[in-house]
Amino acid sequence: MTDTYANFVNQGFGKSVAGQLGLPRPARLRRFERGQDLVAGPVAVGAVRPGPVTESIRATLAAASAEVVTAEADATYSAKLGAVIVDATTARTIDDLEVVRGILAPAVKALGKSGRVVVLGADPAGAESVEGAAVQQSLEGLTRSIGKELRAGGTANLLRLDEDAQRDPSVLAGPLRFFASSRSAYVSGQPLTINGATLAADTDPEQPFAGQVAVVTGAARGIGADIARVFARGGAHVVVVDIPAAGQPLSEVANEIGGTALQLDITSAEAGTRIAEVVARRADKLDVIVHNAGITRDKLFVNTDAERWSSVLDVNLRAELAINQTLLDDSLAGGLRDGGRIVGVASISGIGGNRGQANYAASKAGVIGAVRHEGVHLRARGITVNAVAPGFIETAMTSKIPLATREVGRRLNSLIQGGLPIDVGEAIAFLAEPGSAGVTGQVLRVCGQSQLGA
Amino acid sequence: MSSTSPRDVVVLGGNRTPFARSGGKYLAASNQDLLTAALDGLVARYALQGERIGEVAAGAVIKHSRDFNLTREAVLGSHLAATTPAYDIQQACGTGLEAAILTSNKIALGQIDSAIAGGADTTSDAPLALNDDLRRALMKANYAKTPQQRLAALATVRPSQLVPEQPANSEPRTGLSMGDHMAITAKEWGITREAQDELTVRSHQGLAASYDRGFQDDLVTSYLGLSRDQNLRPDSSVEKLAKLKPVFGKGEGATMTAGNSTPLTDGASAVLLGSREWADSKGLQPLARFVDAETAAVDYVSGAEGLLMAPAYAIARLLERNNLTLQDFDFYEIHEAFASTVLCTLAAFESEEFCRDRLGLDGALGSIDRDRLNVNGSSLAAGHPFAATGGRIVASLAKALHEKGSGRGLISVCAAGGQGVVAILEATK
Numbered sequence: 001m002t003d004t005y006a007n008f009v010n011q012g013f014g015k016s017v018a019g020q021l022g023l024p025r026p027a028r029l030r031r032f033e034r035g036q037d038l039v040a041g042p043v044a045v046g047a048v049r050p051g052p053v054t055e056s057i058r059a060t061l062a063a064a065s066a067e068v069v070t071a072e073a074d075a076t077y078s079a080k081l082g083a084v085i086v087d088a089t090t091a092r093t094i095d096d097l098e099v100v101r102g103i104l105a106p107a108v109k110a111l112g113k114s115g116r117v118v119v120l121g122a123d124p125a126g127a128e129s130v131e132g133a134a135v136q137q138s139l140e141g142l143t144r145s146i147g148k149e150l151r152a153g154g155t156a157n158l159l160r161l162d163e164d165a166q167r168d169p170s171v172l173a174g175p176l177r178f179f180a181s182s183r184s185a186y187v188s189g190q191p192l193t194i195n196g197a198t199l200a201a202d203t204d205p206e207q208p209f210a211g212q213v214a215v216v217t218g219a220a221r222g223i224g225a226d227i228a229r230v231f232a233r234g235g236a237h238v239v240v241v242d243i244p245a246a247g248q249p250l251s252e253v254a255n256e257i258g259g260t261a262l263q264l265d266i267t268s269a270e271a272g273t274r275i276a277e278v279v280a281r282r283a284d285k286l287d288v289i290v291h292n293a294g295i296t297r298d299k300l301f302v303n304t305d306a307e308r309w310s311s312v313l314d315v316n317l318r319a320e321l322a323i324n325q326t327l328l329d330d331s332l333a334g335g336l337r338d339g340g341r342i343v344g345v346a347s348i349s350g351i352g353g354n355r356g357q358a359n360y361a362a363s364k365a366g367v368i369g370a371v372r373h374e375g376v377h378l379r380a381r382g383i384t385v386n387a388v389a390p391g392f393i394e395t396a397m398t399s400k401i402p403l404a405t406r407e408v409g410r411r412l413n414s415l416i417q418g419g420l421p422i423d424v425g426e427a428i429a430f431l432a433e434p435g436s437a438g439v440t441g442q443v444l445r446v447c448g449q450s451q452l453g454a
Numbered sequence: 455m456s457s458t459s460p461r462d463v464v465v466l467g468g469n470r471t472p473f474a475r476s477g478g479k480y481l482a483a484s485n486q487d488l489l490t491a492a493l494d495g496l497v498a499r500y501a502l503q504g505e506r507i508g509e510v511a512a513g514a515v516i517k518h519s520r521d522f523n524l525t526r527e528a529v530l531g532s533h534l535a536a537t538t539p540a541y542d543i544q545q546a547c548g549t550g551l552e553a554a555i556l557t558s559n560k561i562a563l564g565q566i567d568s569a570i571a572g573g574a575d576t577t578s579d580a581p582l583a584l585n586d587d588l589r590r591a592l593m594k595a596n597y598a599k600t601p602q603q604r605l606a607a608l609a610t611v612r613p614s615q616l617v618p619e620q621p622a623n624s625e626p627r628t629g630l631s632m633g634d635h636m637a638i639t640a641k642e643w644g645i646t647r648e649a650q651d652e653l654t655v656r657s658h659q660g661l662a663a664s665y666d667r668g669f670q671d672d673l674v675t676s677y678l679g680l681s682r683d684q685n686l687r688p689d690s691s692v693e694k695l696a697k698l699k700p701v702f703g704k705g706e707g708a709t710m711t712a713g714n715s716t717p718l719t720d721g722a723s724a725v726l727l728g729s730r731e732w733a734d735s736k737g738l739q740p741l742a743r744f745v746d747a748e749t750a751a752v753d754y755v756s757g758a759e760g761l762l763m764a765p766a767y768a769i770a771r772l773l774e775r776n777n778l779t780l781q782d783f784d785f786y787e788i789h790e791a792f793a794s795t796v797l798c799t800l801a802a803f804e805s806e807e808f809c810r811d812r813l814g815l816d817g818a819l820g821s822i823d824r825d826r827l828n829v830n831g832s833s834l835a836a837g838h839p840f841a842a843t844g845g846r847i848v849a850s851l852a853k854a855l856h857e858k859g860s861g862r863g864l865i866s867v868c869a870a871g872g873q874g875v876v877a878i879l880e881a882t883k
Contacts, residue, residue, distance in 0.1 A: 237501070244668075247675035248491070251498030255533040261498035263671045270668075281737035282501075 003394065003410065006417055026417035027153035029185040030114035032426065038064040038181050041082030041112045046071030046103035048096050053120055053161065054087040056169035060176050061085075064205070073102030080112030083180050087120045088139055089166055092132045100142070108146060117156035118179045119143045120172075123193060126163055136160075140191050147189035147449045148414050155179075155188035155415075155449075164196020165438055171197050174435020177205060183426040186391075186419035189449035197437035198382070200339065208433040209236035213283045215275055217266055218293030220246035222395040223345070225253045226421035227290055230429040232257035236288070239278050241266065266293055266319040272326025280334030288341040288432045289327060291320040291367075296397075301358035309359050316363035320344060321370060328378075339382035341432040344371055345424070346389040346443055352453020364389070368443050375441020384440035386431040391447025394418040413448035462730050463558040464740035464882060468849020469496035470723035471677040472684065473837035476577040479680045480720040485514045485521055488677075488722035489528035489574035492845075495675030496570065496724045500738060503533045508566025510540040511553040512573050512724070515840035515870075517544075524574075534570075547791065548749070548867050548875030549573045550723060550844020555747040555877060558727055567732040571848070573841025574722035588615035625870065627755045632762070632870060633792065637703030637710050639760030640794035643801045647709035650793035651695040654714045654834050657790060661831020662688035669830060669857075673849055685717060685837040702792075714793040719837030723845025725852075740882040742852035742863070747877035748772040754872035759812070762795045764874030765866040766802045770813040772876055780819040784861030785826050785854050787847045790833040791868055799866065830854060843867065848879070855881040 006026040009015060015025075030040060043066050047054040061068050069077065071084055084107035088100050100119075108117060119139055127133035140158055147156035157179050165171050175194055178184050204210060214231045218224040219240035228238045238259035242250040247263050254261035262278050264271055279286045294316045297308040327336040336342070349357050350364025367387055374385040392398060392409040398418065401409065410418045427446045430436060471491050474480040480488065489512055497503055512525040521527075526540040545552045550573035557569035588611060595607035624631045640650075664670055665682055674681075690713075700708035702715065726738075733740050750768035752759035765788075773780060780803055788796045802808045803819040810817065830850055833843060844867060851863040862880045869875060 244671050244674070245676055245681040247495065247681065248677055251495045251675050254498035254501070255494055255503055258501065258503045259498075260501040261495075261675075263675070265668065265671075268668060281739075 003417055005407070024411070024416045026415065027113065027151070029153045029415065030182040031185050031420075031422065032181070032183050036182065038066050038177065039082030039116065040114060041080050042067040042069050042077075043180065044069050044071035044075070044077065044081050044084040044107040044110075046084070046107070047087035048099050049090040051087070051090060053089045053166060053169045053172065056172050057085050057087060057120070057176060060173045063173075064177065071103045071107045073099070075106050077107065077110035081107060081110045081115060082112060083116035083118065084108060084111065085118045085120070085176070085180070089120050089122045089161055091121070091135050091139070092129065094131065094135060097135055097138055100139070104146070108150070111150070111154055114153035114182065114185065115150065116180050117143070117146055117150070117154065118176065119156070119158045121158055121160045122166065123160050123162050143191070144189045144449070150414065153185070153415065155184060157184070157187060157189070158191040160191060160193040162193065162195045165194045168196055170199060171195075171438035174430070174433055175439060177435070178430040183430065185426070186415065186423035186446050186448050187427060187444065188414050190445050192439065192442060192444060194438040195440065199437050200434045203434045207235035208429075208435065209234040209287070212236045212287035213239065213279050214288035214290065214432070215239045215241060215279065215286060216290045216292055217241040219253055220250040222397065223390070223393060223421040223424045224292040227292055227425040227428050228253055228259065229257055230422065230425035231288070231432075232259060234429055237282055239275070241275065242293070266323065267314050271319060272323040275323065276327060276332050276334030278334070284333065285337035286327060286334060286340060287337060288343070289323070289336065290428055290432070291323070291342075291344045293319070294345060294363075296357065296360050298356045298360065300356055304359055312359040313363050313366070316360070317366040317370070320367065324374070336383065342374065342383065342385040343428045343431050344387035345428070346371075346387040348389050348391045348445060348447050348450055348453040351389060351445075371443060372441045379440060382437070384431070384437065386439060386441070387443045388424060388427045388431070389443050389445045389447065390419065390424045391445065391450035391452065392418040393424060394420055412452065413450040415448035417448065419446060419448055461562050461564055463561045463727055463744040464730055464733055465742045465744055465848060465852035465879065466726040466728055466733055466738045466740060467496070467500060468673055468723065468725040468845060468852070469499055469675055470673065470842060470846050470849070471495070471721045472674055472680040472682050473719045473721035473839055473842070474680055475684045475837065476718035476720060478578070478684050478720070479678050480576060481578045483576060483578075483678060483720065485517065485524055485574045485576055485722075486528050486531065488576060488720065489514075489524065489572060490531040491675070491677050492572055492574065492722035492724040493528055493532040493534065493570065496726055497533045498675070499672060500726060500736070504535050506535040507538045507570055508568045509557060509560070510534070510538055510570045510572070511543055511557050512540070512571065513543045513549040513553060513841045514574050515544060515546055515549060516575055516577060544841070545873065545875065546870035547789065547838070547840045547843060548869035548873060549841035550846070551747075551848065551865060551867050551875045551877060552749070552844070554725055554727065554744065554844060554848050555875070558744045558747075561727060561729055568726070568728040570724050570726055572722065572724035572845045573843075575839035575841045576720035577718040578720050585615045591615070625761065631702070633702030633710060633715055635754065635761035636792045636794055637708065639763065639798050640709060641703065641707055642760065643798045645709065645794045645797045645801065648692070649797055650709060650714040651692045653790070653793040653796060654695055655690050655692055657828060657831045657834040658687050658690035659831070660829055661686055661835035664830040669853070673853060683836045685719060686835050710792060710794060714834065716791055716833045716838040719839045721837065721839035721842045723842040723849070725845045725848045741856040742879040743882050745878040745880050746772060746776055747875070748775070749876070750874045752872045759872070760798065761872050762791060762868035763798065763802065764872055765868050765876050766799055766874070767813060768874040768876040769864070769866060770809070770815060770819065772878065773819070776878060780822060782862060783822070783826065783864045784858060785829060785851055785863035786822055787828060787832065787851050787863060787865045789838075789843060789847065789867040790828065791838065793834060795868055796827075844875070851879055855879060
């Protein structure tokens with residue numbers, strides 16, 4: 001569970017050895033703490049052409065009491081920056097890209113530890129000219145490259161706003177807060193599209209889930225337990241679900257966070273109704289369901305028999321679809337409300353494939369397919385459906401991977417370290433927040449910009 | 455007396471640890487550990503963290519002197535509010551059911567709105583008492599005023615006194631073990647080995663099936679690596695049981711084996727009870743109504759009645775008070791201390807002579823539909839940590855009634871000292 005190498009090169013003797021040998025030194029990432037400032041330093045905000053999106057950026061930062069400075073070409077910064085945010089939604093020409101470069105370069109150079117680069121772009125598919133489409137796509141290559149160059153825990157991400165979101169950029173506030181903050185510690189090099197959407201009334205960023213009920217499957221340990229903790233921290237009553245055999249750790253999680261333990265085999269036919277019954281004890285409707293439960297039965301594809309195949313598909317994919325179908329029934333007490341949230345857990349293995357994991361990768365790719373489909377179909381009900389795709393996360397499961405393979409998994413990413421379960425929890429909670437109404441049908445990787453499946 | 459309560463009392467749910475064979479997985483767990491685990495599982499299931507419950511009543515039959523305030527200590531170690539009052543009770547194997555009766559009565563009277571009734575027992579962590587002679591010598595040395603007196607007191611200690619008193623599973627007044635008592639009764643009633651083995655197999659199959667269909671999912675919380683009862687043998691068969699040698703009773707007619715007798719077991723259980731108003735305020739759905747209960751005792755010392763026959767007397771009185779016949783039930787939960795206990799009780803109900811001469815009735819109470827008896831398995835399969843059994847049965851029966859959506863259930867638990875504790879639950883509307 002512990003990254004011995006990172007501990008070694010970050011203190012005392014190990015630090016000096018690493019310095020002399022030029023060994024990579026994984027930074028200690030800034031992570032959420034109660035009462036923490038949104039960003040660790042002033043935020044430089046720039047724009048190709050200032051507009052409503054730029055104003056929205058400034059307003060979001062002002063609401064979070066962050067210090068804002070103007071990012072310009074050839075600017076010099078007196079303090080280490082916490083973040084640089086550039087509004088490139090209006091970039092249409094190759095010359096506009098030079099403006100972006102001019103603004104970003106000195107600010108990126110001035111970034112402090114765990115600094116944030118957030119580039120705002122438009123959807124290339126909506127461009128009016130070939131040059132416009134090319135330029136908007138350029139922003140992705142640019143952001144991903146910056147992500148790979150950043151040191152000391154820095155991340156770079158691209159937020160694409162569709163036309164509705166550019167017209168009414170209030171929907172940007174939630175995603176911007178996430179990507180500027182320490183909650184996105186292990187998310188880098190990712191593009192995320194934000195659609196126009198109607199936001200619920202103002203919610204408290206500290207307690208985004210106040211009064212809500214959230215269900216988290218596979219919550220007895222590891223990533224699931226941390227997901228549950230993040231929802232509880234945000235004010236939700238969390239129904240934690242796991243198989244009966246995991247009852248003891250599951251009840252410990254429930255008691256720690258003041259939630260409800262539900263022992264349930266999610267592949268059983270009545271799983272959806274049992275979940276709804278427990279939710280109905282607390283509220284008329286369910287606000288959030290997080291499908292985190294999953295299993296692996298690794299074996300080379302040619303040696304994977306029907307049993308190994310189906311057990312993984314049944315738990316990781318079939319159960320999720322069946323439970324959603326039940327909970328989406330409008331008339332069901334304790335079912336998902338309009339405006340509710342569905343978040344799945346995919347995997348970078350489901351994007352890039354993985355040797356010996358054909359069944360697992362198929363199931364996780366299936367989750368991605370399901371999210372894209374449901375995201376479109378449930379927009380009318382205001383329900384968003386998204387997934388996260390974790391990369392190498394330090395868990396009891398990954399600690400059992402042989403050392404060499406584990407080290408490769410840990411280091412082959414821009415942050416040269418594994419993520420923590422809490423990083424996945426933070427990303428899932430972000431997607432489930434009221435402020436993420438404009439994000440649907442998407443997969444957010446929590447992988448430190450892993451090379452795998454890139 | 456009327457059987458209608460001043461206020462309805464409802465069973466809202468339950469929780470227990472899986473039951474472990476003595477000397478098994480719970481070797482390192484104390485009664486307090488087990489009871490705390492059962493409470494915490496219940497707290498997690500119904501989100502009772504930080505709640506002040508009206509009261510928690512529980513107990514243990516085999517108890518260390520340090521456990522003088524066992525239930526309160528378990529409450530303090532749990533996630534319930536520290537302001538939840540608690541007390542210990544003890545009525546041998548009837549402890550858990552008696553705890554439910556006591557707390558239900560308080561709810562019915564409006565003295566409390568909610569309660570948790572439970573029990574824990576571990577024979578793996580049984581208290582070993584010092585040999586009485588050694589204890590006296592040590593006490594004398596403790597009170598000695600001079601070193602000489604102390605030496606003199608200690609000098610009386612003999613190596614033989616270092617062997618501790620073994621906790622005995624026997625009746626103090628007869629010196630017979632419970633099994634030996636039951637063997638006498640079984641012989642009197644002519645209970646066959648085959649009938650006992652058949653009942654045992656049905657218990658194992660019933661419990662195994664209930665686990666398989668998820669019935670136990672919200673009744674049991676795994677503990678210390680055990681997620682099902684350790685004594686459960688889904689593949690139990692009459693053929694396999696026939697191979698076992700009798701362990702109770704003597705000679706040719708001995709029929710009771712380790713298979714058709716419930717072994718010593720470790721575990722704990724807890725049941726959540728409340729008024730309907732309290733249940734509503736928590737959004738909890740009542741599973742069953744706690745209707746009425748009765749206890750009885752028999753004179754087993756003189757040999758006038760079998761040690762474990764008291765439930766028959768209690769049931770007769772309970773039926774009369776509630777204007778019910780023995781056949782008015784959809785489920786019967788007769789605690790399987792031994793398979794022969796259940797069969798003797800059923801035989802007694804069917805006997806004109808017994809019902810007339812001993813229970814003072816006009817005729818036999820009659821037979822019951824065996825398909826309604828211990829349908830989800832009982833003590834033979836689950837094991838029987840004495841004080842934990844009542845909680846297991848109450849929660850399981852309440853859930854069975856809720857599943858069925860109608861009807862009534864009868865609980866019968868026999869207890870050491872010639873006692874019987876019985877109760878009626880009915881499905882809530």
